[in-house]
Amino acid sequence: MNTFTVDDMKRVEQTPPLTPEQQAQQEERRVRMARLAETLAGGDTRPAWSPIVLIGLVRLFDFLLICIAGFAVHAVYVQPVRGLESYYVAAIPTVAFFAMILFQAFELNTITAFRAPIGRGLRLACAWILVFLAALSVTFLFKLEGAFSRVWAAGFFALGLALLIAGRILVAVGVRWLTRRGQLDRRTVIVGGGEAGAELLTALSQQRDTGLRIYGVFDDRADDRTPDVVAGYPKLGTVDDLPEFARHAKVDLVILSLPITAEQRVLQMLRKLWVLPIDIRLAAHASKLRLRPRSYSWIGDVPVLDVFDRPIVDWDLVLKSAFDRIVGALCLLLLSPVMLAIAIAIKLDSRGAVLFRQQRYGFNNELIEVFKFRSMYSDQLDPTMKKMVTRGDPRVTRVGRFIRRTSLDELPQLFNVVLKGNLSLVGPRPHAVTAKAADREYEKVVDGYFARHRMRPGITGWAQVNGLRGETDTQEKIQRRVEYDLFYIENWSILFDMYILAVTPFALLKAENAY
Numbered sequence: 001m002n003t004f005t006v007d008d009m010k011r012v013e014q015t016p017p018l019t020p021e022q023q024a025q026q027e028e029r030r031v032r033m034a035r036l037a038e039t040l041a042g043g044d045t046r047p048a049w050s051p052i053v054l055i056g057l058v059r060l061f062d063f064l065l066i067c068i069a070g071f072a073v074h075a076v077y078v079q080p081v082r083g084l085e086s087y088y089v090a091a092i093p094t095v096a097f098f099a100m101i102l103f104q105a106f107e108l109n110t111i112t113a114f115r116a117p118i119g120r121g122l123r124l125a126c127a128w129i130l131v132f133l134a135a136l137s138v139t140f141l142f143k144l145e146g147a148f149s150r151v152w153a154a155g156f157f158a159l160g161l162a163l164l165i166a167g168r169i170l171v172a173v174g175v176r177w178l179t180r181r182g183q184l185d186r187r188t189v190i191v192g193g194g195e196a197g198a199e200l201l202t203a204l205s206q207q208r209d210t211g212l213r214i215y216g217v218f219d220d221r222a223d224d225r226t227p228d229v230v231a232g233y234p235k236l237g238t239v240d241d242l243p244e245f246a247r248h249a250k251v252d253l254v255i256l257s258l259p260i261t262a263e264q265r266v267l268q269m270l271r272k273l274w275v276l277p278i279d280i281r282l283a284a285h286a287s288k289l290r291l292r293p294r295s296y297s298w299i300g301d302v303p304v305l306d307v308f309d310r311p312i313v314d315w316d317l318v319l320k321s322a323f324d325r326i327v328g329a330l331c332l333l334l335l336s337p338v339m340l341a342i343a344i345a346i347k348l349d350s351r352g353a354v355l356f357r358q359q360r361y362g363f364n365n366e367l368i369e370v371f372k373f374r375s376m377y378s379d380q381l382d383p384t385m386k387k388m389v390t391r392g393d394p395r396v397t398r399v400g401r402f403i404r405r406t407s408l409d410e411l412p413q414l415f416n417v418v419l420k421g422n423l424s425l426v427g428p429r430p431h432a433v434t435a436k437a438a439d440r441e442y443e444k445v446v447d448g449y450f451a452r453h454r455m456r457p458g459i460t461g462w463a464q465v466n467g468l469r470g471e472t473d474t475q476e477k478i479q480r481r482v483e484y485d486l487f488y489i490e491n492w493s494i495l496f497d498m499y500i501l502a503v504t505p506f507a508l509l510k511a512e513n514a515y
Contacts, residue, residue, distance in 0.1 A: 026240075030244045033241045033244040033248065036236060037246075041187070047250070048187070048252055049184055059100055062099070063100060066095065066160050077151055087144070088148070091135070091148070092156075098135075099127070106123050106124075108127065114168070115175055115176065116172070117168040117169045117172040121168070185212065186212050186253045187213050187250055188213060188214045188251070188252065189217070189242065191239060192258050193227065193235055196258065198231040199285070201233055205231070209300075216236040217230045217235045218236055220238045239273070242272070243276055243450075253278060254276075255299075255304060256281070256283060257283045266282065271448075274448070274451060277363065277454040284303045285302050311492055320497070323497065324421075324424045324425050328417035332418055335414070342408055346399050354373065356375075357370070358372060360432055361433060362456065363453060368430065371416060372410060373403055373412055374397075375401075375403055375409045376397065377397060413459045425460070426496075427456055427457045428453070428457050429458065429481075448486075460501065462496075463480070463481040463485055465504055466507075468481045468484060
């Protein structure tokens, strides 16, 4: 559970508008941080594998190998004589399930264990032997000796052990390959230098197999309390520099080396960082305040307090991605006749291409190209959306008015979902790069606007089904949209996505603000 919430961020003093000189300095700082991030990351911006997902996949792999061994021996020795018997069908997956429990107890399902298949081979063999001893005990107690072939049991044991060892060797090869590519590392930065930062970095460097790749330190102080090098790691910039660096370096984790009691300073830093899709932790190794062990998360033996978590991680991310691709493909198939009819209508109504590409902000502020049906005349297209479409806009074609009012112009974004994967079915709607509310860019109107980019944007969203779509001619409209988007991000679930998808067609019938 997060220690701080979005409401905490709102209680922090708002930042006054920047002067032109400050804006120029900010842009210069962004460029410098982007170059530094690309240099340190070495151009490697591939997403890191979740250890939880990897361990889960290895568990599934072990389970399948055991089932393959049991049914293979059964098919060769038992089935030709006695056919497929229910005893075997029930016993084989039961043995595999019990093996998963023992493998977990023997600490065989860790990244460290995956990297050392030979060293953990004896432990794996012992666990497998215990599985069979337990199975034989159950068979004896329930007088099932005659139900199972002894040759089958011996063959199951031998083949199962051989496949498990071979499988772990294969897993080790894969893990080492991912390690070389840096896809098992959590890209990490430390906020706060000086003595506290040095102690934290020293403690982390003494841990084994933490999976951290520490880039360096960020600190607002420029005096002797924070030197240019802290415990062998460089000072990369101030906290104001960190968001831009984190986006380009694909940082996964930020650890604050600040006293737990320094609440106001922590809040001031969090206000700058909470817009990022990263995990934020507060180091607690040097704190005199001692909480229960269950209150901490641990990086090796170093205790930390969870402050912010990424909205969707591990199996939730896998589930949402699979949901998007599968349901998106079904929608694309079912709606293909409608899309074909719209394409023909656009072609007959006005000259020009049927599809239109527009740059928008995606996950983590990355620029993406989204597909739309063309709704304007070709010579009046506005790819950067410098001017919002208004009621009776002469740039919009006859067909364009209908497909915009009903949001049918968004249907080609299913290609973004299914083929490119840079959109979700449900999420905060992606806004155009230069979109404005009352002649002010969105990020200058809403404090913390970029926090809505902590999740992949969607074709539909919680704001849209609540009537917040179309023109944003006032600052209050974009403010409300962002509030709904942040609510969705904080409360995401797959059932929430299904509900939004279910009510979207009914929401489209109310087209007061769509022109």
